[in-house]
Amino acid sequence: MLFNSYIFIFAFLPLVLLGYYALNHLDYSRAGKLFLLGGSWLFYGWWNPIYLPLLLGSIVVNYTIAGKIQSYGRSREIIPPKKRLMILGVCLNVALLAYYKYMDFFIFNVNLLPGVELDYLRLALPLGISFFTLQQIAFIVDCYRTGLRERDPVDYALFVSFFPQLIAGPIVHHREMMPQFRATDNRRFHTRNFILGTFVFSVGLFKKVVIADSFEILVNHGFDSAETLNLLEAWLVQYSYTFQLYFDFSAYSDMAIGLGLMFNIELPVNFRSPYKGTSIINLWQRWHITLTRFINTYIYKTILRSFPELNFKAGMAASFLAMIVSGIWHGSAWTFVVFGMLNGAAIVVNHLWRKTGIKMSNWLGWLITFHFFSFTLVIFRATDWSDVFKIYKGMLGFTENTFSVAAVKLMGSDAPWYFNLASSPVQRDQWATWVLTLAVLFFIGIVALAPNSMDLKDRFKPGKSVLLLQVFIFVISVMMISKASEFLYFQF
Numbered sequence: 446m447l448f449n450s451y452i453f454i455f456a457f458l459p460l461v462l463l464g465y466y467a468l469n470h471l472d473y474s475r476a477g478k479l480f481l482l483g484g485s486w487l488f489y490g491w492w493n494p495i496y497l498p499l500l501l502g503s504i505v506v507n508y509t510i511a512g513k514i515q516s517y518g519r520s521r522e523i524i525p526p527k528k529r530l531m532i533l534g535v536c537l538n539v540a541l542l543a544y545y546k547y548m549d550f551f552i553f554n555v556n557l558l559p560g561v562e563l564d565y566l567r568l569a570l571p572l573g574i575s576f577f578t579l580q581q582i583a584f585i586v587d588c589y590r591t592g593l594r595e596r597d598p599v600d601y602a603l604f605v606s607f608f609p610q611l612i613a614g615p616i617v618h619h620r621e622m623m624p625q626f627r628a629t630d631n632r633r634f635h636t637r638n639f640i641l642g643t644f645v646f647s648v649g650l651f652k653k654v655v656i657a658d659s660f661e662i663l664v665n666h667g668f669d670s671a672e673t674l675n676l677l678e679a680w681l682v683q684y685s686y687t688f689q690l691y692f693d694f695s696a697y698s699d700m701a702i703g704l705g706l707m708f709n710i711e712l713p714v715n716f717r718s719p720y721k722g723t724s725i726i727n728l729w730q731r732w733h734i735t736l737t738r739f740i741n742t743y744i745y746k747t748i749l750r751s752f753p754e755l756n757f758k759a760g761m762a763a764s765f766l767a768m769i770v771s772g773i774w775h776g777s778a779w780t781f782v783v784f785g786m787l788n789g790a791a792i793v794v795n796h797l798w799r800k801t802g803i804k805m806s807n808w809l810g811w812l813i814t815f816h817f818f819s820f821t822l823v824i825f826r827a828t829d830w831s832d833v834f835k836i837y838k839g840m841l842g843f844t845e846n847t848f849s850v851a852a853v854k855l856m857g858s859d860a861p862w863y864f865n866l867a868s869s870p871v872q873r874d875q876w877a878t879w880v881l882t883l884a885v886l887f888f889i890g891i892v893a894l895a896p897n898s899m900d901l902k903d904r905f906k907p908g909k910s911v912l913l914l915q916v917f918i919f920v921i922s923v924m925m926i927s928k929a930s931e932f933l934y935f936q937f
Contacts, residue, residue: 446491448646448700449653449926457488461608462707469632477632478599481708485608489572496571500606503541507581508601510534514588515595531589538578538585545571550777573612575774575937577605579739584619586743593619600626609704613697613934615715615735622710631709641905642706647919648898649699652692653932654925656888660689661930663881668832677878679839684885686826687819691720691892693933694733699898714899720818720892723810725791728818736771744770761796765789775825775937780833784825791817811893 446453461484468477490497510530517527543551545568552563584604587593595601604622605611625631667674667682674682698716705712715735722728729737745767752759765786772785798805827833838844896904905911 446488447931448697448704449650449922449930451923451926454650454923457484458704458707460484465708466632466634470634474632475599478603478626482599482603482606485603485606485611488608489606489611492572493569499541499571499574500577503538503577503581504602504605506537507534507585507605508595508598510537511585511588511595511601514585515592527589531585534585535582538582542574542578544568545574547773547777570936572935576614576616577611579616579736580605583616583739583743587619595619595623607705607710609701609708609710610712613694613701613932613937614733615698615701615713616739617713617735621713625710628709633709635709637907638706638709640907641902642703644703644905644911644915645706645898645902646700646703647915647922648901649696649701649703650922651696651918652699652898653696654922654930657689657693657696657933658925658930660685660692664689664826668826668836669828671835673844674835674839675844676839676842677882679836679844681881681885683819683823683836683840684889685881687822688885688888688892690822690826690933695898697932697934702899702902717899718892718897720815721811722814723807724795725788725814725817726795728814729788729792736774740767740771757796757800761793764792764796768792780824780827780830784821787821787824788818815889815893 446457448454461481464480464484465477468474468480486497486500489500510533514527514530514534549565549567552565555561556563584593584595595604600623603626604617604619607622610617663682663685667678667685671678671682695716698714702712702714713735715733717731717734719728719732722731745763748766749755749759749763752762766789768789769782769785772781772783772788775781775784823836824833827836
């Protein structure tokens with residue numbers, strides 16, 4: 446079940462909201478919590494019921510291990526059995542993720558050896574596994590390090606399974622979620638939170654179905670169908686994916702926060718205008734914020750402590766290695782490894798530049814950062830290296846017809862109707878090219894200058910004009926849900 450589907454918007458969500466608040470209104474708070482938990486499991490199992498036992502099993506195992514760790518108390522002293530349990534819990538979660546997500550990648554590399562030909566497992570990636578495993582790793586480690594305690598299995602299951610953040614984040618911590626679920630006042634229906642939640646959700650829905658899914662057409666044909674791309678085509682495809690990924694992930698983040706607010710739950714901000722970043726460090730502080738937080742807390746600091754001496758070189762090495770881990774987390778291919786390495790190297794260069802004390806103008810910093818990241822996203826999106834070389838060759842002008850483009854042909858049969866306004870094929874292609882070029886320039890301005898949805902959320906004041914705007918974008922979005930397309934981060 447997808448946030449951008451009719452069954453979710455008009456059936457699942459209203460029923461879960463009604464049932465949850467009705468039970469709490471009748472003072473059946475435990476039943477309300479169980480109802481929300483059951484709804485979350487229904488939401489997860491709707492995609493493929495076969496993987497629901499995997500989620501439930503992961504919850505049971507991690508809760509059991511955490512309980513054993515908690516039984517040793519809050520002492521900071523390194524207790525061998527306690528440490529072994531923590532390591533066991535982390536290893537089990539990593540092993541689960543590795544089996545489903547990376548086993549075929551491992552087999553691919555082993556098969557490169559002479560005389561080795563192993564069969565691929567071809568496992569479907571369970572939805573949300575990258576997120577709920579990291580969330581539970583953080584919980585296990587926090588139980589060991591800080592004495593974090595959770596005795597209620599229902600609360601723990603809800604912490605892991607809450608449907609707005611289950612599939613694609615944000616990656617939440619127990620300490621920021623469970624006090625909200627336990628707060629008595631949060632069990633009551635709050636009109637302002639609900640209105641604000643529907644507003645943020647509607648903004649996210651618009652980003653997904655109107656903006657991101659429109660760019661998807663050009664991206665898919667450019668990367669997957671076109672044999673060659675000329676200069677303008679390649680740049681249009683590259684920019685289109687840059688915006689598709691931005692608005693797709695931003696959309697999910699907005700919709701998750703909006704859904705949380707409908708239940709009086711404040712989810713952490715996961716996406717805050719990364720394309721406004723004036724350095725690569727600043728960009729990654731704004732992009733997938735909760736993943737960056739996880740990597741910094743549990744990966745970077747762990748790597749850093751492994752060095753015999755804590756100095757600048759150790760910090761740079763740890764940063765580079767942590768970014769490689771981030772790249773690998775996103776997918777099981779060498780393209781993701783290289784993506785992580787490039788961004789890790791850029792972060793090191795960024796730190797070295799800061800050490801020089803030379804200041805760069807914000808505009809120049811933004812220009813370099815935006816285009817560097819956009820450049821690496823080609824590797825991030827490509828299914829194989831031939832796609833990478835195809836896009837880069839076109840961007841560098843190493844193909845024929847360097848300055849011409851047949852935009853309608855590039856977009857295939859899915860080209861929007863307004864591309865056919867011109868009478869002749871030549872005029873049509875010229876018109877389409879101008880539309881695409883202006884769209885790219887427009888969205889560069891939007892992502893660089895316009896307030897983001899979290900800014901709008903913080904400034905939100907209910908009123909007739911806001912209501913009309915919300916209704917308008919919601920209606921337009923619903924009308925454009927021709928097919929419920931998956932969010933890109935479902936792949937990771």
